[in-house]
Amino acid sequence: MTTITDPSYVDPARINPRAVRLLKAFKDALARLRDEEGLTFDDLNTVAGLLQQMQAATGAPLALLAMPLYSELFQGGQDGYTPSDDVDSPTFVPGSPRIDNPGTLPMRPDEPGTPLIASGRVLDGNGQPLAGAKLDIYHAANNGNYSGVFDDSVPTYNLRGHLLTDADGRYRFTTISPVAYAEPHVAAVDGVAEAAAAVGRSLYRPAHIHYELHHPDLVTSWRGEIYFRGDPVIPVDFVGPKLAHPALQADTVLHEDPTDIAAHGFQSPYRTAEFDFILKTRTSPDTAAPKEAA
Missing domain, CATH: 2.60.130.10 (Aromatic compound dioxygenase)
Known part of the structure; x- marks a missing residue:
């Protein structure tokens, strides 16, 4: 028997209000950096790429x-x-x-x-x-x-x-x-x-x-x-x-x-x-x- 789950359903009991709040605050901070300091996706990609290389080199x-x-x-x-x-x-x-x-x-x-x-x-x-x-x-x-x-x-x-x-x-x-x-x-x-x-x-x-x-x-x-x-x-x-x-x-x-x-x-x-x-x-x-x- 196949159970069909509503793909739009999210269990309210599993929602973490603090996580929701922090994610929004983080994205708001990035938006301010984009608008006020010229942050680009390439900037973020460069930082993420360096961190991944450092992680591979050190294991940290x-x-x-x-x-x-x-x-x-x-x-x-x-x-x-x-x-x-x-x-x-x-x-x-x-x-x-x-x-x-x-x-x-x-x-x-x-x-x-x-x-x-x-x-x-x-x-x-x-x-x-x-x-x-x-x-x-x-x-x-x-x-x-x-x-x-x-x-x-x-x-x-x-x-x-x-x-x-x-x-x-x-x-x-x-x-x-x-x-x-x-x-x-x-x-x-x-x-x-x-x-x-x-x-x-x-x-x-x-x-x-x-x-x-x-x-x-x-x-x-x-x-x-x-x-x-x-x-x-x-x-x-x-x-x-x-x-x-x-x-x-x-x-x-x-x-x-x-x-x-x-x-x-x-x-x-x-x-x-x-x-x-x-x-x-x-x-x-x-x-x-x-x-x-x-």
Whole structure:
């Protein structure tokens, strides 16, 4: 027996009002770009074509590859709180080993790069310390590669680890200074460099360290990237020039005094970077207290 379904019938129970509203808003936005900025179908086709090529080259989801178009739109945290990303990082690898506080991220004996001592505090909106906060920490090696992401013979948790803040909310760890890098699989795609240059961007990401912070009192866990103040790549960041908000830039200092270098057990100049996280807890005010009040 053949069942004939009315082709004009749509089950009302399956209609998602939010999806309908968002689709209309998206098309309205495209119409404004068409009328006010001269957006053409060829423009859209060019962008879609590049994204498809990048997806084929990297295997990353299209939503992540399109981050240069929207990354700065999805950043939580305002009113004095440290902004956070609402986009999953494709370079996160779960299960990193715990290190001491202060401690050192796992690294190879001959890990290339300038030593870096990163430190700071994790505070709530009243400027009070969050003791026992878990910091997941990771960053790219000196060649721009992330361990555990591609099979490049590097140990899975190289330059990855987690620690717990002390009673004063402090953290401190030693690692290698990250550097600016370009994703080689993306850079190899025809037309990507030209497209980036056309909108005033480099194919490079500025140097940064990834953090994920967890604590029972947090309204939401924090995740994002901390950059280094004065990095010239920040304004032309491939992912988005507004991504490295001033509130996400750590102060950094290069130390070159031989006595100081030897006292810290290094063989060459090293850097220090200080950064305080101000995060909203269940008892925090709507507006965060200044760091000076801590």
